[in-house]
Each structure stands twice: as C-alpha cells, then as structure tokens.
Amino acid sequence: MRAFDVIVVGGGHAGIEAAWAAARLGVRVGLVTSNPDRIGLMPCNPAVGGPGKSQLVAEVEALGGLMGRLADATAIHTRVLNRSKGPAVQSLRVQVDRDAYALEAQRVLLAHPGVQSVRAEVAALWVEQGALRGVRTVDGRRLAAAAVVVASGTFLQGVVWYGRQSRPAGRQGEPPARFLSQSLRALGHRLMRFKTGTPPRIRADSVDYARLEVVPPDDPPETFAGTPGPHATARPTWQTRTTAATHRLIRENLHLSPLYGGDIEGIGPRYCPSIEDKVVRFSDKETHLLFVEPDGLQTSELYLQGFSSSLPPALQVEMVRSLPGFEQAVIQRYAYAVEYDAVDPLELTPGLQSRRLPGLFTAGQINGTSGYEEAAAQGLLAGLNAARYAMGLPEVHLPRDSGYIGVLVDDLVHRGVDEPYRMMTSRVELRLLCRADNADERLVPLAVAWGLRPQADLERVRAKYARVQQELARLERVRIEGVSALQYLRRPEVGYAQVLERVGPPPHPLSPAEAYQVELRAKYAGYIERQARLRERLRELEAYHLPEGLDYGRVPSLSKEAAEKLGRLQPRTVAEASRIPGIRDSDITALLVYLTRVTA
Incomplete structure (x- = not known):
C-alpha cells in the first residue's frame, strides 16, 4: 500500500493546480493518471485566457498557481481583447504551443518533491466505516490518502461521437474512466450527463492563407505572470467565415447529427455551441466568424475555432472545404462530441468538498463547468482545501466579492448548473473592482496567509x-x-x-x-466608488443568516416560486438568496422583514 496525504485523480488543468496547491502546503501528493505523458494536454483550443477567463488566470496566478506562468512560457501569440472598452472587460488571450505547454506543465509539476506520479485508472473511492481512506485502482491496488481530489474532466463514462457512430472514450484516442461514476453514485452523489465538443484540426500546408484575414500578435506582448516567453510574438492567427454553402450542408444533414438525431442525452454548453447549433439557433445570420489558430511551432495542425461539430467525418470534409481559404483543406483530426458524467455541484461546500463524504473534493468539468481556466481555478481551491483537510485545518473559501473565482464557486455550489458553466464578465457584479490588473492586490494577502506564496511576495505587492x-x-x-x-x-x-x-x-x-x-x-x-458602495450593500445582506431547514412556505409575502426555490436550495444568507434566478426584490424584502421579526 502506498500512502499519500492527498491523492489527485486526473492530470488536466484542474488536476495540475490541485496537485501544485496541495504540494505548496507541504503535504505528500499522489497524482493518479492513466498516462502521465498526457498531463497538461490541451484536447481543445490551445489557448489560455479571453473574456472572463483571463481574469480567472490572473487570480490563479495571484494565488500562486501555475496556469499563467505556463501560458507565458509557451506563448506563440498574445493579444489583449476589448482594448477599446473599459478595464473591467479587457482580457488577455494567449495562444500557446500545445505540446510545449504539456511538457512544461510536466516539468514544473513533477519536479516538485512533494508530487509523485502514479500510473493507474481509479476504479472506486476507498471507503471504510463511512470514512474516506483513499482510492482503489482497476488493477487491485489501494492507494491510501486522507483526502482525494477528483479532477476527471470528460472521462467519467465518456463517449465520443462522430456522426451517429459512438465509442467509449474520455477524449480522442484515450479510454474513459469506466468505474468511478458507480462509486460516486453509491456514496449518494447525483450525477448529470453533459456534453462538449471540439473542432477539426486542419493540415497547415493545405490552407490558402492569402484568402484569410491576418490577426497579428501584440508587440510587445502582454503576460499573465510578468515574463514573456521567447516565442510570444512568433505566429499570427487568422480569420475566415462560414458561407451559404456551409449552412446548406449543415441544414440538409442535421439528421446525421447525434444531437439532433436524439442519440446524445448530455446537455451542451449554450455559450460555446457547435456549428450545427449556430446555424439552427441563429438562422438569421448569413455567416459566422471563425478563428484559424496554429497548434504550435512544430506541429502541422491548425485549430478551427468556432467550428465544433459532431457530424460525420465525410461531411466535415465538405463543410471545411466550403470555407474561404480551405477549398483544398485536409483534415488531420476530425471534430467530435463527447458525453460524460458530472456531479451536481449543489452537493459541494464553498471549498469544493463533498457534502456526502468528508475529505472528497472535486474540481473542473466534473463539477459541471467548461473551459481550462474554470478548471484550473477550481483545482487550486480544491487542492488547497484537500491539503488543509489532511493537515487537520478548517476549510477556506473565496467570498463572492473577492473576485472571479469567488463568483464561479458561489454560482456552482449555491445556484447549481443545468448546462456546462462558462465564466463571463457579466456574471460578476463587482467586475470593476475585480479586474485582472489588481488580482495581486486582492488575493496575494490570502495566498500568503494560506501558505501558497512566501511573505516576500506580499511585501512587494x-x-x-x-x-x-x-x-x-x-x-x-x-x-x-x-x-x-x-x-x-x-x-x-x-x-x-x-x-x-x-x-x-x-x-x-x-x-x-x-x-x-x-x-x-x-x-x-x-x-470604483459606486461599486464599493454596492459591495458594502452585498456585505450587509451577507450578515442576515437564514436558519437551516427554514419552512419558506410560512414566510409571509414570499412568492410561491421563491418559497419553492429557497426550500430546495437552502441558501445560507439573504445575499445568497438574492442571487438565485427568479428571486425578486420583493422576496428579499419579505425575508428581511421575517428575519427582523423572528430575531426581535
């Protein structure tokens, strides 16, 4: 039996940050993956940042995480988006070398003396007498640990779709996690079925770049962590658009889509739709903008952002060749959709610990989110709290008004999800106070207090x-x-x-x-002053605590919808109640009046 303090299941962006954060606190971490060579792999877009997401990366960096540093080191194209708009929505987007990013992640993470890589598939959580003991692997091993972070991405009972043909897989070319879902259900967790997808990869030498619009990198480059890599301005990206022929091919062949044919049960992300969804849902649009991005300096592939699809491979060829500049294009890897299991995040604490099993933490797409950046942010928080649990320390969390990570986690654990969650600036009430540029001022003090960064960093800030x-x-x-x-x-x-x-x-x-x-x-x-006043108002509402198990049907003047939602979600404070969709100002007033009466 091998003993660790914390076991992290999965080597994606959530798993990397979880293992790194836990190791920073001095505990022994076992990073369990089916293939350590795939740690840090970018199975979708080889880019970090963008609207709502660069703010998450800046906060991960301020808290001592790795994602910003890894992106800077392997950048091949950087660009600040929304420069003409206010500072709250300006966002850095870094195109990285896909393979170099994974290698750099492995180099940095596995060089830490507190992190040990374990090659295995986890079959189940190891529980004895109601207490978590570690994990059991498919080959019969038992790996002991005080805490476990499950960061399984799209692998739980994963199924990939090419047209109406499917096969079990966590992502292209990799087997799924076959057994862990059953273990989570047996412990009382409610699982949901979600889906996501990825575009085709195009052979770079088969594209006519003269027909594409060039998007040059910023020069000098902006960075997440302060030091640009040697190739940060090495590559342009390009833009093209769908055509009437593209739309005709999709509309005429929707019956071949597993989603529209009824084969896929999982719910996809509304804010990152497939090209089929775009054509159907936005039928008034004659074209859709697509971004053509290199996968790296040495790779032969281009990533066709905005062209995610689950239609059959033969049809994908026709669709791609209907695009300007792609008339002779060769697809090297076909687009596909992937279905997977996710836990209900309403069953998690604000520190991302399971309410069903103490010591169990989850992070990333298993919590119903989409995106590398959302996964990394959760991984850092889950890894931090897993280490604290193993050390006998209380759980910590980031309040909603502390920034984007606080909003992300608060939304997950108090509102829940009915589709893959994507962070956007519009979700953040205090976005002018929670900019990427002041993440260090807001979060480095917490990082130092929690042991994620040295005291000298706080003094510099x-x-x-x-x-x-x-x-x-x-x-x-x-x-x-x-x-x-x-x-x-x-x-x-x-x-x-x-x-x-x-x-x-x-x-x-x-x-x-x-x-x-x-x-x-x-x-x-x-x-800024106006948002500071709003923050104080929200903090006032946080001070009004709602009794656990309150019968909301007995609260005078509360709407029926509010009583049902509040009874089901059981918010801890009036502030949390105010953020639940469908709760009106009159409902909040009714709660405040009721609380004033019962505490008088």
Whole structure:
C-alpha cells in the first residue's frame, strides 16, 4: 500500500493546480493518471485566457498557481481583447504551443518533491466505516490518502461521437474512466450527463492563407505572470467565415447529427455551441466568424475555432472545404462530441468538498463547468482545501466579492448548473473592482496567509500599491490650469504621460504597471466608488443568516416560486438568496422583514 496525504485523480488543468496547491502546503501528493505523458494536454483550443477567463488566470496566478506562468512560457501569440472598452472587460488571450505547454506543465509539476506520479485508472473511492481512506485502482491496488481530489474532466463514462457512430472514450484516442461514476453514485452523489465538443484540426500546408484575414500578435506582448516567453510574438492567427454553402450542408444533414438525431442525452454548453447549433439557433445570420489558430511551432495542425461539430467525418470534409481559404483543406483530426458524467455541484461546500463524504473534493468539468481556466481555478481551491483537510485545518473559501473565482464557486455550489458553466464578465457584479490588473492586490494577502506564496511576495505587492497611492496623493496636491493634477488627469483626452510633462516625475519612478494603476484609478474613481458602495450593500445582506431547514412556505409575502426555490436550495444568507434566478426584490424584502421579526 502506498500512502499519500492527498491523492489527485486526473492530470488536466484542474488536476495540475490541485496537485501544485496541495504540494505548496507541504503535504505528500499522489497524482493518479492513466498516462502521465498526457498531463497538461490541451484536447481543445490551445489557448489560455479571453473574456472572463483571463481574469480567472490572473487570480490563479495571484494565488500562486501555475496556469499563467505556463501560458507565458509557451506563448506563440498574445493579444489583449476589448482594448477599446473599459478595464473591467479587457482580457488577455494567449495562444500557446500545445505540446510545449504539456511538457512544461510536466516539468514544473513533477519536479516538485512533494508530487509523485502514479500510473493507474481509479476504479472506486476507498471507503471504510463511512470514512474516506483513499482510492482503489482497476488493477487491485489501494492507494491510501486522507483526502482525494477528483479532477476527471470528460472521462467519467465518456463517449465520443462522430456522426451517429459512438465509442467509449474520455477524449480522442484515450479510454474513459469506466468505474468511478458507480462509486460516486453509491456514496449518494447525483450525477448529470453533459456534453462538449471540439473542432477539426486542419493540415497547415493545405490552407490558402492569402484568402484569410491576418490577426497579428501584440508587440510587445502582454503576460499573465510578468515574463514573456521567447516565442510570444512568433505566429499570427487568422480569420475566415462560414458561407451559404456551409449552412446548406449543415441544414440538409442535421439528421446525421447525434444531437439532433436524439442519440446524445448530455446537455451542451449554450455559450460555446457547435456549428450545427449556430446555424439552427441563429438562422438569421448569413455567416459566422471563425478563428484559424496554429497548434504550435512544430506541429502541422491548425485549430478551427468556432467550428465544433459532431457530424460525420465525410461531411466535415465538405463543410471545411466550403470555407474561404480551405477549398483544398485536409483534415488531420476530425471534430467530435463527447458525453460524460458530472456531479451536481449543489452537493459541494464553498471549498469544493463533498457534502456526502468528508475529505472528497472535486474540481473542473466534473463539477459541471467548461473551459481550462474554470478548471484550473477550481483545482487550486480544491487542492488547497484537500491539503488543509489532511493537515487537520478548517476549510477556506473565496467570498463572492473577492473576485472571479469567488463568483464561479458561489454560482456552482449555491445556484447549481443545468448546462456546462462558462465564466463571463457579466456574471460578476463587482467586475470593476475585480479586474485582472489588481488580482495581486486582492488575493496575494490570502495566498500568503494560506501558505501558497512566501511573505516576500506580499511585501512587494504592498510596496507597489503604496507607491501608487503616494502618486495619487501627490497629483491631488499639485495644480494644473487651476485644478489638481488628479482632476486634470480625469479628462478623457489627457493621459498620465501628459500630466508628468506638466508636473514632473514622482520622487520614486513608477513601473509601467504602477503607472497604469495611477491612471486607471484616477479616471474611473467615480465608478470604483459606486461599486464599493454596492459591495458594502452585498456585505450587509451577507450578515442576515437564514436558519437551516427554514419552512419558506410560512414566510409571509414570499412568492410561491421563491418559497419553492429557497426550500430546495437552502441558501445560507439573504445575499445568497438574492442571487438565485427568479428571486425578486420583493422576496428579499419579505425575508428581511421575517428575519427582523423572528430575531426581535
């Protein structure tokens, strides 16, 4: 028998961050995968970040995680999206070298002395007398651990579809996890059936690039962790569009789709639809934008983002060749859909621990989410709490107002999911306060307190923002054209560099990141203050705790819908109740009046 403190099942983005976070706390981690060479593999888009997702990566980085560092090291194209919009929605997107990313993840993670790779398929959770003891493998081994993190991705009872033909698989070319679903059900967990998909990979030398629109990388490149890799501006990406011929082929052959033919039971992500879904759901659109992205510096494949499909391979060839620039294209790997089991996240605590079995944690797509970034964020939190459980420490979590990870987990464990969850900026009430650029200010103090980062990192962050505040105070004191330099900087046409030309540089020169903070905080001061007031209002509602097992049918003036939803979801506070879809302001007022009466 091999003994660990924490076992992590799965080597995807959730598993990597879980193992890394747990090891940072000094515990012994067993990373169990069926093939260690596939750790860090990117089975879908070889990119990190984008709207709503780059903020998650920035927060993972602030908490001491790996994803941002790995993306920077293996970047081949970087671009900041939404530059013309406000700072709350600006998002870094990094195209990475797919194979290099996996190799870098393996190099960094497996070099940690606290992480040991174990090649095995987990058959079941090992439970004795109601207590978790570890895991049992298909070949009969028992691996002991105080805590287990299941980060199984799309592998639980995975089935891939090419047209109406299917076969068991976790993803292309890899077998599914055949037995673990049964073990989770036996412990009382409710499982859901979800689906996702991936586009075809096109042979790069079969594309006519002259017919595509070039999207150059930003130069100089932006980064997640501060240090750009050697190839961050090495490759452009391109754009093309679907055509009338593409749409005709899809409409005429919908009966060959396993989704529209009724073969697939799993629910797919509404915000990342297949090309079939796009053509059907947005029938008024004549074309759909597609992004053509290289898989790496050495690979021969292009990733056709936006063209996810489960139609038969022969039809995929016709569809691809209907696109401008792809008339002679050769598909190297066909698109497919994958169905898999997921647990109901309503059965999890805010620290991602099972409410059914203490010591069991889950992270990533098994929790009903989609996306690498969502998986990494959950993995870090689950790994941190698994290590704390093994050490006899209480569970910790990120409150909703702390940032995107807090919103993600709060949505999962208190609202639940009925489709694969994708993080978007619109989900975050305090998004101007929870930007990617200030993730260090918000979260490094927690990372240090939890043992994920050294004290020196906190001292550097405090010194950075002290310099920012000193400069804002200086600009408040000096005058330009009869107003303070700070007021002058708030004019839309004025930049910080122009202000410095008038008032001179600060006593201690600021870094570019610090100068950006000065200008941003000056220009958006009114909006930031407004969101700060909203945060206080939400915190007030958090102070009103709802009794466990409250009979909401007896709360006067509460709507029938609210009583049903609140009774089923059992929110802990009025703030949590206010975020449940369908709960109205009048319902919140009724709860506050009721609580005031019963506690008077």
